[in-house]
Amino acid sequence: MSEHLTQIPSTMLEAELDTLFSVSQILSRSLDLPETLREVLQVIGEGCGLGLGLVALLSDENGNELFISAAHGLDMEAASRIRYLRGEGVLGLVLERGRSVILDEVRREKRFLDRLGAYSPDKPFIAVPIRIGSELVGVLASQPDTCEDGLLDERAHFQEMVANLIGQSVRLARQVAKEKRDILDERDDLRRTVRGQYGFSSIVGRSEPMKHVFDQLRQVAKWNTTVLIRGETGTGKELIASAIHYNSPRSASPFVKLNCAALPENLLESELFGHEKGAFTGAVSQRKGRFEQADGGTLFLDEIGEVSPAFQAKLLRILQEGELERVGGSRTLKVDVRVIAATHRDLELAVEEGKFREDLYYRLNVMPIYVPALRDRIEDIPDIARFLVGKIAKLQGRELGITDSALRLLSQHHWPGNVRELENCLERAAVMCDNSSIDRDLVLMCGIEERLQAPRPKLRPVSIPAPMDLQDENMDEREKVIAALEQAGWVQAKAARLLGMTPRQIAYRIQTLNITVRQI
Template sequence: MSVPFCHLSIEALYRVSQVLSRSLDYRQTLGEVLDALAQAGLVRGLVSIVDPVSGELAITALHGLDEAAYAPVRYQSGEGVLGIALEEGEIVAIENVGRDPRFLNRLGIYDPALPFVAAPIAAGGRRLGVLAVQPDLPAGAALEDVARFTEMVANLIGQSVRLALEVEQEKQSLAEERDSLRRTVRGKYGFDNIVGRSAKMRKVFDQVRLVAKWNTTVLIRGETGTGKELIANAIHYNSPRARGPYVRLNCAALPENLLESELFGHEKGAFTGAIGARKGRFETADGGTLFLDEIGEISPAFQAKLLRVLQEGEFERVGSTRTLKVDVRVIAATHRDLEAAVDTGDFREDLYYRLNVMPIVLPPLRERSEDIPDLARHIVERIAVQQGRRLTLQESALRRLVQYSWPGNVRELENCLERAAVMSENGVIDAELIRLDRSRPSHGNPCASPAVSPAPSLESHDEGEMSERERVIAALEQAGWVQAKAARLLGMTPRQIAYRIQILGIEVKRF
């Protein structure tokens, strides 16, 4: 005794709704939908979806055949039974498909003696495709009932496909926005945003390009205001980790007890005020880069905890015994003389060597005075955008800027030019508006090589009259360029004088 079609259709409809609610990936679920229809006697089910580019009906799922067999087959709107159902937006039900001239049978799988039903798949006023089935039903089943049931299934598929297409479109939009933001960020933090054509800055750029490719720990050194954070940004955004998180922390801005919680995180109840568990900066930066500014300011006790993370990539949250493992590239920066801090016991020697894998030394502005005009113009352009007006920097102002020694480096230059822009009523910045914070003598060309003029001696000049660079060169000359002897003359350790030679750009003579 055969089961009436109405009972089969109810069971099939229930299974179809279950399948469609399981996933938003309609390409994956449509095959299961056609399986459910086949169990109800609707065999050789086919789902075709409109190609958004060509507008053609492309077969997306076909019961009983692999994709390779049907992928090339497509229909224009109005072409064949499928095209007609799409164009008219109405069900096409044929009693004997072999006798209907509209049926093209391009796939060659349908029984010409059986009926054929094609129902448009639509949702939200859009025609998205066509569902087609060939009923192989018990005697007495009305084709009208089959057509109505096929229409219901097509409507369910339509809602599922519409939702999936909207999600895909949203994902594509978000991906395009993400890529646009990445391009913007890379432009903002790339090399083009760092102004400098001097030999010393070109050397820094070469170092950054080389080290950005690897996961090597970097230690950026230089005086306050030389742009250490800009270099850290450029390293991250030009590295393979650019798609990962970039987390920054100024170690000097927090006391030690808060610094540990900030870097490693804490568990609920770990201390007063810890009302919930919280990730630290290391966890947040997993898979990316962590920039630790002012690394020289952390206490010796905390240095030991930091050393373990750098060596093993492991740590525990405050108040927890569970060990967490992270993959983080560390970039550190400091203006302090770490060699002197190691000698005095204020900085652990093992941490110093762990951080100092790839040192990048940023020259102070007074040692790259040829960059000042370009820097000044760049800063003035940025201020003009902020103020929403045109600003002009005159040559007289540039000459005055170049003659100053800039103890506060680029940060002081920025402050000076912003102050001048505020004071300029007509947008013209001349020498009169350049108000320098400190009275410093002109250095002429501070980047000139020591070989241009004879090196001074410690005995022939009062120490107060000599710059630090001149004193170090004089000591080296007096000691026959033996660094240990020169260090004793200056009251330094060998490590300290080696650091001075590096940051002052002194070319060591070899005999």
């Protein structure tokens, strides 16, 4: 070994060591494999006289075809179109034999194809394998700048060392590419799962009021319009908001939620707008608020009717201008956020009483969606109950069903807590269920019968106005429905009879005409 080294000029050894150091630096600083390989070829060409270099890699892990991934001193555009099969040309010969091929002169080798027409026929050519462990993954080839000078084997040995370093980078690039593919596949799977969980199909209902809601959802999901979801507590307003987001063009971006009633006002501002470090006691670092987190996506503000008038003014600015300042900061930040708000409050009454800003009300109420109470869509209860039982069964990891008698009993209940109360009832029944089916007795054990038999609260006296002529042509439809409700003591079934409608039809009119039902 020492005798071999003494035959190599010291200047050549120094150049090779310096070049190897530069190659290792290049390979360690970037994951852009083609660009990294191009730099490596440039360094070995300039540092060690190995010009007209190229790296050809297998098209895949089990492939038999080489493609040129990087080149130096060659026409890369032309080179990128060239392929070498196993055994084809000198590069294919390296792939076939699995060892280096060293030519004293290019013109002496009939298998040298010179498809690029760039190589000198009287100069040597070196092609060495690139390996990952024992697996051959490519070829590193170059043409020395000088004719054979007795140092060709040394140049080939140096090129093999460079190829070994390249092999480690190819291994890392493959690993990163695989992990990226796995992450993208997982992301796509999650998106499909989320769309299935929060799509329109997850909202159960075939009644007329729900058909109207579905029509609105399909339309509003296409656009960036602000939506205000109205409805009693427990009707599924958050589910409606999720369906809008995950069926909109923003579905790939964040869906951020905040219950405005869950936080005091001083924390609500920080939670929504974020804060700078040191803005208040405990603010040990900068923090992005929900608006910034939802940038490019959707922000769902539940119980928007609970925020104070002072905070409403701050909220109005960001809805109008798309701008905010973090608590304790002075820099104005721009955000692109679609806002979906929800409330069970009568915002119109709150505006009249001065508890809710009128300008904020109109800013939020661009597209109102009214979610009907469960008692106003009794015909949906069996389907909803079956859906919820399936959901509970999946969580409990067992087969579970519900009998028709149990469904009939559930359909008789008033459900003041709406779908949330129904789900709680079914979950209690499932916990007590020893077999695979929730029957009527289990539903009775959840207290449904007691609620049906519980004494009704005494009604406070109300003054019934003098009957109005419901056939008066000067009255519009909204006035007629309100007049009928007044005459019927706000009992929808009686009002429907007065107007010659079905209970379902008048419930639909009340919703679409934005009539606030009085509880008497």
